[in-house]
Amino acid sequence: MTPVRKTSPLAEPFRPLDWTGLYPPELPKSAVPDHVAVVMDGNGRWANQRGLTRVEGHRAGEAALLDVVAGAIQIGVKHLSVYAFSTENWKRSPDEVRFLMGFNREVLHRRRDQLNEWGVRIRWSGRRPRLWASVIKELQYAERLTQGNSTLTLTMCVNYGGRNEITDAVRAIADEVAAGRIRPSAVSEKLIQRHLYVPDLPDVDLFVRSSGEQRTSNFLPWQSAYAEMVFLDRLWPDFTRVDLWGAIEHYAGRNRRFGGAVDAPSESRGSSVADPE
Template sequence: MASTTPRETAPKPRAADHVAIIMDGNGRWATLRGWPRLVGHRKGAERVKEIVRCAPDLGIRWLTIYAFSTENWKRSTEEVLGLMSIFARYIEREADRLAAEGVRMRFIGDRSRLDAKLQRLMAGIETRTAGLSRLNLTVAINYGGRDEIVRAMRRIADEIAAGRLRPDAVTDEVISAHLDTADLPDPDLVIRTSGETRTSNFLPWQSAYAEYEFTETLWPDFTPDELGRIVGRFGQRERRFGGVTGA
């Protein structure tokens, strides 16, 4: 006689709604092949297109990528100018496709140091895609987590000085509301490529309870299949946010 005991079902894998990626290894990828570092950065930009295209199918609704840090200005003038040219070209060439595929694009970081043309392109694509929501793509350019927090603290200090905010009213929520990411959810999963295990000043406030995954793969070789495997592993993790689950 068949058992009437209900079978236990495996818990449904948890979705990684917001994935943030530190795209590391472009220059190394090119150097290993005897090519200029900018070749690696151009290859990395091509990889971004593939990852953006596959993200919604993996259940990712928010994708944040680290394109250029506040520390990257220390690189050679040739490399910095080359990177800025790649950013501008990506926006110009991908604007139509991103809009057609329902991708909202926005930027975080301090724009004041960026070329005026690049700033116009950034503002233009933000406006053009503002009403889209199939995927929310955020690109961090001239971004540093500490710099972001300093700028937020200055804005809060200005509000206190003006009498619009009491010091004892400053909470986690108030600080979050003054960050570049004020209208973004915190990352569920942060991925770093290239084998390095540093967080490199990327979203330190927002990633306080994110899950991390470090892969040896250099960014130009990071495929949608690998992203899918990482997202799958994330789905099996237990996230307690400082609490305790179970008996």
């Protein structure tokens, strides 16, 4: 394979996927989730426990993200979506918001070549308004640089809110209905899907949150309708690929029914049930 040319003088030295010497559990391909969504929570608490600033906690979380991306590739995950900055994060202090904007930009700049070397395709999901132009520029550059890769798709959710995503999609459809381009009766789940930020983002199979908190925090609600949830009591800077693999093993042991009953005979599933009256 031809080595990837570095596009930034700030790029970190390249690492092999298995730089830790750790290897994933052996699971059937069918047991590995196609799409894993991760809420990277706990940076602030991690810093507080060590007498550090919240900023230092966020910086420590960068290594965890890189490790989890490598671990996802090793075990065979094809889509990984991470909550990098939510629309609710604007409520934080101006100093922290400024740091997070710059930090997201810097991480993309430093790590894009490494991710490209691993065959990762980077995509962005989120709103443009309020997001720094310099962050948008880095996201779009990373998207162009890695658009031909197919080993793993890493969706960076920056300035993202799930309710906002659905609202924006419905508003766009309403505009098309008002303009006469779409009949109201043509509105469907598939049509809404086509108006989401990343229309071809597959449904989430496994939803993981670090830090012990047990909530989804407005992350990918449309895509996570039937996701299996795993909440891990580990702060994000301490999170590793081993934690990801453990969550996937939990997922592999679950029976996903998608609304059906465990003991329903297969031939009866999906058949019509008429009102006897």
